[in-house]
Amino acid sequence: MKYMYLYLLDAMADWEHGYLLQALSLQNMTEAHQLTVKTVGKTKQAIKTAGGLTLIPDVTLDEVVMEDAAALVLIGADTWLDEEQENVLTLAVDFLQSGKLVAAICGATLGLADKGLLNNRPHTSNAPFFLSSMSENYSGQAYYRDDLAVSDNNLITASSAGSLLWAKYIIEKLDLYSATTIEAWYRYFSTGDPQYYGQLLASLSE
Numbered sequence: 001m002k003y004m005y006l007y008l009l010d011a012m013a014d015w016e017h018g019y020l021l022q023a024l025s026l027q028n029m030t031e032a033h034q035l036t037v038k039t040v041g042k043t044k045q046a047i048k049t050a051g052g053l054t055l056i057p058d059v060t061l062d063e064v065v066m067e068d069a070a071a072l073v074l075i076g077a078d079t080w081l082d083e084e085q086e087n088v089l090t091l092a093v094d095f096l097q098s099g100k101l102v103a104a105i106c107g108a109t110l111g112l113a114d115k116g117l118l119n120n121r122p123h124t125s126n127a128p129f130f131l132s133s134m135s136e137n138y139s140g141q142a143y144y145r146d147d148l149a150v151s152d153n154n155l156i157t158a159s160s161a162g163s164l165l166w167a168k169y170i171i172e173k174l175d176l177y178s179a180t181t182i183e184a185w186y187r188y189f190s191t192g193d194p195q196y197y198g199q200l201l202a203s204l205s206e
Helices: 018-029 083-097 107-114 128-132 163-173 179-191 194-204
Strands: 002-007 035-041 069-074 101-105 149-152 155-158
Touching (some): 018 035, 018 163, 149 163
Parallel strands (some): 101 155
């Protein structure tokens, strides 16, 4: 079993990973369960999300098993420049160097930028000035892409408005479903057209 480690931190934007979790739930409609979400925190103390939910991490950062890891998912919050995030950003470096997927959205991209991880590879965020004005360590303006989400090898970044495309890139990278399933899923949630819902269900039973 492989694990997607979803980092929990106070004031995290708990809506930004909704599409991703929905996509992962499709595994329940297929024969193979390839990936399990495991929440991870700096400690096992409960955190309070921006939406008001209280969440308790499954494991701590030092309990992450790299051999069993498929991805590290980092959600937006207004604390990504705080010193307390240094350990998870160091873990993100380890994931990238090991060829494992790191997916960051919204404020989490600022944490990566301040760590120097966006200086030499295509990426996006909420806006170019969001990174350049808030991080003295960021010098990747030439690599900034004005897109909702950007996939560059094993790093996927997104703006706060890009959670659906971000989720699509993640499940594509992890090769969880067929291209037909992923396209039908994306088209259904981006348009609401019921024909794509039918295509999605049909593809899961093939």
